[in-house]
Each structure stands twice: as structure tokens, then as C-alpha cells.
Amino acid sequence: MDRRALLAVVAAGLSGCVADPPLASADGSNESRNREPPENADPDAQRWISIASTDEIPEEAELEIDAEVVEPNVTPEKTARVEVTTTNRGAARKLSHREEMCSIFNRDRGVSVADGLVLHRPSSAEWMDRVEGKWSPDRPAGEPRGYASYACGQKEYDESASVTSVYDVWDDYRTWGYMRPGTYRFETHVATYPPDAELGDESDVEFTWGLELKVRKP
Incomplete structure (x- = not known):
């Protein structure tokens, strides 16, 4: 079966316009912890991805969320990879995200936020056709985004338990240009629940957490 036909079994989700939006800004406070780009790289074929900043977490949440660029290079053969790890520093309870389909950037x-980059789980990216030599889905810019229709419930975590989500960095086919240099912000909703909470129960703590990635040419 054609891969695009498989992807058609999704719930359509529409985004905003496809005009070139302004990029979000960041202070670059965490950039020094990333390695330097390689020498003699082709600037037309490659990009370099680093972490520009991550949001602070409310103290009452008793959580740690750490982001790391484990593969910073984007080449025609491979793309950058980011890992996000959430660790429960409180008593056993439930969190709003888990592995795979219900991960933190689900x-x-x-x-x-400003469009331009997309984080895809490696398992879902395997089904996407891409533009030759680029990490951009081979789709018309006007084609709506589509997402698989499934429900996400809370998952219980013991004290000090953690979950790591892995993402490949892709270009956003709905914006012009390819991985334009700049800073891109991602935001997600995080919530904690009592260990006996059921779907639909109120959370103990909830907040918005953000990650900013910086793109530059080597």
C-alpha cells in the first residue's frame, strides 16, 4: 500500500497560514553546552541544531524535564535528534504524558509555535516520503496537517521514575524555505494527578513547558 494512503487514515488538523512567519527569539543561555559544528561542511546541504533555552518548571510540580540534542547535524543522509526526559521528583502519581504516541510533544x-520546524517520533517518520536530499515531507504546502486519532490517558510514575521521548527534527512543509536559520519554540501542556486519578479528573498541578531549538548553517 502507498505510504501516503496509510497516512490518510488520520484525523485532520488544520494549522494557520503558510506565509513566512517571524521567528521566535531566545536568549541562548544554554547554547554553550552544545558541541561546535563540524568543519568543512556544505552550508547548502547541512544544518546545525542546538538547544537555545528551556523553560523553568514550577517548584510545586516536583518534576524535572531535561532536553538534549543527541545528534546535532542535519545532512541529506540524516537529521538531528532530540531527547526529552521527564523525571518524577515527588511521590508516586500520574503524569499527563508517556512514551510513543502520547509523548510530551505529541x-x-x-x-x-512560529511554524518552521516539526518534531517527529522516529517510528512515525518512517512512513513519510520526503523531498530528495532534505528532511521535509514531500507534500504541497497547502495540504492540511493530519494526526492519528487516539486518546491519551495519564500514566502512573513511581518516585524518581522517568520517561524519555525521542524526536527527529524535520522541516515544516507548510512554510517556505528549508530549515531557515533562527530560533524555534515548542510548547506543551504538562499536568500531574493523584495516583488514583481517572480520565477526566482534575489535576494537582498543570503548567506550560517550552523548549527552544536554534538552527544555523555550519
């Missing part, structure tokens, strides 16, 4: 939360 579905439309993996699209940068």
Missing part, C-alpha cells in the same frame, strides 16, 4: 505540540 501530535500538534511537535510543531514549532
Whole structure:
């Protein structure tokens, strides 16, 4: 079966216009912890991805959320990879995200706020056709985004338990240009629940957490 036909079995999710939006800004406070780009790289074929900043977490949440660029290079053969790890520093309880399909940047939360970059789980990216030599889906810019239709409930975590989500960095096919240099912000909703909470129960603590990635040419 054609891969695009498989992807058609999704719930359509529409985004905003496809005009070139302004990029979000960041202070670059965490950039020094990333390695330097390689020498003699082709600037037309490659990009360099680093973490520009991450949001602080409310103290009452008793959580740690750490982001790391484990593969910073984007080339025609491979793209950058980011890992986000959430650790429970409180007593056993439930959190709003888990592995794979219900991960922290699930579905439309993996699209940068100002559009331009998209975080895809490696398992879902395997089904996407891409533009030759680029990490951009081979789709018309006007084609709506589509997301698989499934429900996400809370998952219980013991004290000090953690979950790591892995994402490949892709260009956003709905914006012009390819991985334009700049800073891109991603935001997601995080909530904690009592260990006996059921779907639909109120959360103990909830907040918005953000990550900013910086793109530059080597």
C-alpha cells in the first residue's frame, strides 16, 4: 500500500497560514553546552541544531524535564535528534504524558509555535516520503496537517521514575524555505494527578513547558 494512503487514515488538523512567519527569539543561555559544528561542511546541504533555552518548571510540580540534542547535524543522509526526559521528583502519581504516541510533544505540540520546524517520533517518520536530499515531507504546502486519532490517558510514575521521548527534527512543509536559520519554540501542556486519578479528573498541578531549538548553517 502507498505510504501516503496509510497516512490518510488520520484525523485532520488544520494549522494557520503558510506565509513566512517571524521567528521566535531566545536568549541562548544554554547554547554553550552544545558541541561546535563540524568543519568543512556544505552550508547548502547541512544544518546545525542546538538547544537555545528551556523553560523553568514550577517548584510545586516536583518534576524535572531535561532536553538534549543527541545528534546535532542535519545532512541529506540524516537529521538531528532530540531527547526529552521527564523525571518524577515527588511521590508516586500520574503524569499527563508517556512514551510513543502520547509523548510530551505529541501530535500538534511537535510543531514549532512560529511554524518552521516539526518534531517527529522516529517510528512515525518512517512512513513519510520526503523531498530528495532534505528532511521535509514531500507534500504541497497547502495540504492540511493530519494526526492519528487516539486518546491519551495519564500514566502512573513511581518516585524518581522517568520517561524519555525521542524526536527527529524535520522541516515544516507548510512554510517556505528549508530549515531557515533562527530560533524555534515548542510548547506543551504538562499536568500531574493523584495516583488514583481517572480520565477526566482534575489535576494537582498543570503548567506550560517550552523548549527552544536554534538552527544555523555550519
